[in-house]
Amino acid sequence: MVFPTTLIKAVKGTRDLLPPFTENWNAVEREARAVFRAYNYGEIRTPILEETQLFARGVGADTDIVNKEMYTFDDRDGSSLTLRPENTASVIRAYIEHRLDQRPGVQKLYYIGPMFRRERPQAGRYRQFYQIGAEAIGSESPAVDAEVIEMVIEILGRAGLTGFELLINSVGDHNCRPQYVEKLRTALEPVAASLCGDCQRRAVTNPLRVLDCKVEADQPIIDKLPNILDHLCDACRTHFDAVKRHLDDRGLEYTVRPRMVRGLDYYMRTTFEVVHGGLGAQNSVLGGGRYDGLAESLGSKVHSPGIGFSIGEDRLVMSVAARESSALDLCIAPLGEPALRHAALLARDLRRGGASVEIAEGKLKRILELANKLGARFTLIVGDNEINAGRYALKEMATGRQEEVTRDEIAPKLGAARN
RNA sequence: GUGGGUGUAGCUCAGCUGGUAGAGCGCUGGAUUGUGGUUCCAGUGGCCGAGGGUUCGAAUCCCUCCACCCACCCCA
Structure with missing residues (x-):
């Protein structure tokens, strides 16, 4: 084929999903919706565009997502808009804007849709990617944490995923985490020089990230650093123990990973993640956690604690067996x-x-x-x-x-x- | 943003140390009337990612871009 002008292709990091492959996407979404319904979650659809400030305040102004991975542009009136890099901030924004705190019971909302991050694409990671997520807002109860986790595991199972592992952790709250970070910073000072280059930088900018380091040589040093679970305040400790108890009651298998760190600032207390092999370096299928202070940081006068997760749908679809495409009758x-x-x-x-x-x-x-x-x-x-x-x-x-x-x-x- | 790999037909790829392109699959048509799959025959198809250089001659050697892939950073 010869074209008089340059051929237009899908922009970098985006892709067309074609039949019959889209059947797999629909099947996954169908199962997810069925599970959401069973757990009394209702669908929320928020705009793909938001004011940039929403993510700067919600996700954290110092995070890489906000600093260099957002699709941000100026609207004609000069306001700064951003293609949503994740959906939790939007959901909380809508929760506040529409006074959903006035509705009865815990607000349980789910969403399915595209998110955008301007990263360099690689296996299982795209600039336009899809997430299936849910938020339970209005309760601090550890039982809600466990139910959310149970629900997401249910979705993975019904979607056909096998051989995955659930990791949980507690990252503390506004009382104990800052103290822990300081301890970590102090402990890093004498040893930082012997760590890898990335870690030397992290030790200063984001000490928690050091815990995530994959460099083999660094592991002995990192193992000796203070463990966050040893530094939780009483309230967080009690909460985390209760979450584990509820998970045990449900017979859910999990691994406690004190070194599991989240990239978004708003997480506190419970965090969790599901990993799966066969996804290349991007082995995380979903991530989630509690964000009890997020609503306030977005201007809510009402304390609206919440917990949620988001599944990387691209990765989930990639990991489950392909469906037989429905035959023509x-x-x-x-x-x-x-x-x-x-x-x-x-x-x-x-x-x-x-x-x-x-x-x-x-x-x-x-x-x-x-x-x-x-x-x-x-x-x-x-x-x-x-x-x-x-x-x-x-x-x-x-x-x-x-x-x-x-x-x-x-x-x-x-x-x-x-x- | 950094590093590595790869760009030849719609797809998967071959083309060694330079002589202006091949295979399989696919697609189209045929083996006579209104009967598919298997088989056989024929055909379609490529500015060899783009531009420049070396050379009598470049898909092949050199340089520069670009695109895609993978990894890092970071993260679902």
Whole structure:
């Protein structure tokens, strides 16, 4: 193909999802919605565009996401807008804006949709990526933490994911975490010089990140650093113990990872993550945690503690077995113009009945070839003979068997053979 | 932002040390009338990522870009 001008392609880090692959996406979303419904979660759809300030205040102005990974641009009136890099801040914004705190009970909301981060793409990580997430807002109860975690594990299972691991941790709250970070900073000072270059930088900018380091040589040093779970305040300690107890009650298996750190500033107390092999370096399928101070930092006068998670849908879809694409029920082969018009009405009625039907034009041989390639289960031959007799030739593609049927017999035949 | 890898047909790739392109799959048509899958035959298809350089001659060697992939940073 030669084009007079440069070929336009999908922008870097974005991609087209094509059939039949989109079936896998729909299947995952279908299962997720069913689980959300069972746990009494309602869907929320927030705008993809938000004021930049929302993320700066919510996610944290010092985070990499806000500093260098957002799609931010000026609107015509000069205001700064951003394509959402995550959805929790938006959901809380909507919660505050619409006074959902006045509604009865814990507000349980879920969302499915695209997020945007301007990162360098790599396996399992795109600039436009999709998240399935949920937030439970209005309770500090550790039982809610456990239920949220149970729910997300349920979703993964129903989506068909196996061989994953649940990791949990507590990152403390505004009382104990700052103290811990200071202790960490102090402990790092004498040893920082012997750590890798990245860690030397992290020791100053974001000491918690040192705990995440994957460099083998650094591990012995990191192992000796103070452990956050030893520095939780009583309230956080009690909360975390209760979460674990509730998880145990449910028989959920998990690993406590004191070194698991979250990238977003708003997390406090419970954090969790699910990892899965076979995703390359991006082994995290979902992440979540509690964010009891987020609403206030977004200007809420009402204390609105919450916990939520988001599943990386791209990664989940990538990790679950591909579904069989739904087969075409019937291909109609009209022979000649009058037959085509006749077939159109026949197809419409069968489609109304729920069958998937394709009409193909051309020579019969061609149509049968096509029906075969399309995976049609049946082909219906409609020629002048058939129309006059009121009986059509219905051919079962797998067996090659062909029989005469009346108009009314077609739909039942399609339905009967569907299993 | 940094590092590494790869760019040849719609797809997967071959093309050694320079002589202006191949295979498989796919797609189209045919093996006579209204019967597919298997088979056989034929055809379609590429400015060899782009630009420059060396050379009588470049897909092949050199340089510069660009794109994609993977990894780092960071993160779901």
